[in-house]
Amino acid sequence: MKPCSQPSVYPSVTHRANPQAPNVVEVEGLRKSYGRTVAVDEVSFSVREGEIFGLIGPNGAGKTTTMECVEGIRQPDGGRISVLGLNPRRDADRLVHRIGVQLQEAQLQKRIKVGEAVDLWASLYAAPVDSAALLDQLGLTAKRGAKFMTLSGGQKQRLFIALALIHDPEIVFLDELTTGLDPQARRTIWELVLGIKQRGKTVFLTTHLMEEAERLCDRVAIIEHGRLIEMGSPAELVRRHCxxxxxxxxxxxxxxxxxxxxxxxxxxxxxxxxxxxxxxxxxxxxxxxxxxxxxxxxxxxxxxxxxxxxxxxxxxxxxxxxxx
Ligand SMILES: Nc1ncnc2c1ncn2[C@@H]1O[C@H](COP(=O)(O)OP(=O)(O)O)[C@@H](O)[C@H]1O
Ligand SMILES: [Mg+2]
Missing domain, CATH: 3.30.70.920 (Lrp/AsnC effector binding domain/regulation of amino acid metabolism (RAM) domain)
Incomplete structure (x- = not known):
């Protein structure tokens, strides 16, 4: 196959994050194994305030493991992680109010209604955002009374984004947000993610969809077999390698x-x-x-x-x- 010849669907990305912005996530020498499987091997990168940063790579590359270590959900074997200047394991109680997390393959009780889920999540935080406005922003107002099990894949993902945003976090973590969605639902989600950034938040996402990374990310880090192999803006990487x-x-x-x-x-x-x-x-x-x-x-x-x-x-x- 001839490399470097496919048309780019989204040739130009118009949004740009500020390269002078401070780092809100710093990861240095992160390591994590499951038994004999080395999932993450000496991974280092940082995420700047206000950007959309994508960890991209194929299934099994180590994206979820890396992200969950950064979120403080998983205990790394080694390395140093700082999120908003805090240690995600030691300072988990403080960090929980400042980061929003959408997990890959998340589920809710199937009969819970959209409005109930949002209210329940809101009750966990001292100063939640206005839930009606949030549902409106995510195009879910008409689904307020709908049970979780009746939602389409795209609607479920939009609900998970709503839940991740309920406490107005500074950094939002999105793990393979559009996997399994049809192209229309995927585009809707992309617009929402760009909207999160436009409201001044930092977004850290993972994806194995290169088109998604190209469309959304200011910078990407490519991970394979637990190792980072390249990092930069999509346009820089294309210029450098192709x-x-x-x-x-x-x-x-x-x-x-x-x-x-x-x-x-x-x-x-x-x-x-x-x-x-x-x-x-x-x-x-x-x-x-x-x-x-x-x-x-x-x-x-x-x-x-x-x-x-x-x-x-x-x-x-x-x-x-x-x-x-
Ligand atoms: N809980 C676990 N127990 C054992 N192995 C795991 C576990 N989670 C992930 N792995 C393995 O670690 C590697 C990285 O997985 P993961 O971080 O989920 O990658 P990705 O999100 O890029 O698909 C894979 O080989 C996967 O099979
Ligand atoms: Mg994953």
Missing amino acids: PQREVIFTSTWRGEAAAFEGLGSVTSAVVDDGVFTLGGEGEEFVSEVIEFLAATSIKVRDFRTVLPTLEEVFLKLTGHLIRD
Whole structure:
């Protein structure tokens, strides 16, 4: 398979977190084994205030274990973790009011109603947010009286987000939030997660969906077999590991595709039934092609650029697709 050639559905991420923001989570040399299985092996990273940070990797990579150690739910074997300057195990009582947690594969009593669950969760905290407003924000107002078991997968996940937000936490942890949801429900959740960030919260999420990471995350850390193998913004990682770009356009021009190969940044050029596909690298590539088309007065019917995705970064780094 040819790496670095799939179209990116979301080529540009418009939101950017402040790179000067202080770290709200710091993890250094985290280790955790279950018997002989090393789940997390010397993992270090930090999460900045106000960003969406994604721990991404395939099933079994160690994402949930890492996240649960950071939340204080799991006891690490080694390493240092600080969350809002606190130790998640020792200071659990203080931290519980400042972080919101959505667990992978969470369940509720099946007959509990949405409104009852929210009220119950609210009763656990000294200063909960307004539950009606929260349900409204998550599009669950009409489901207030619905039993948990009657909710769709997307509605259940929205309820879990509501429960994680009930005490207005500073950091929200979301573990594989959209796994198993259909594309429509997934998009709704993505909008909600971006909304959480826009209200000034920090989001720490895990996902094995590269499109989700690309869409949501300011920065990602790629984890495989318990080890972090790369870290950075999705765009940085694509630039670093998959600098190839493609320009595809349709034209009635009858010239040779090879004419484009004279341009410095073009590395390949083919034409098939009037569809020209040019491969190239570097900042100048797309402009060079456009300037050549203009200078040669070649008329094009459509024109698009294709950027590599995080999926291809993963493939490049590991030699296999994340779906494997
Ligand atoms: N409670 C557990 N007992 C034994 N092994 C576990 C347990 N939880 C996770 N593991 C193992 O640890 C590794 C990492 O799992 P996990 O952190 O759940 O990864 P991910 O969330 O990336 O899928 C896997 O090999 C998994 O089988
Ligand atoms: Mg997991």
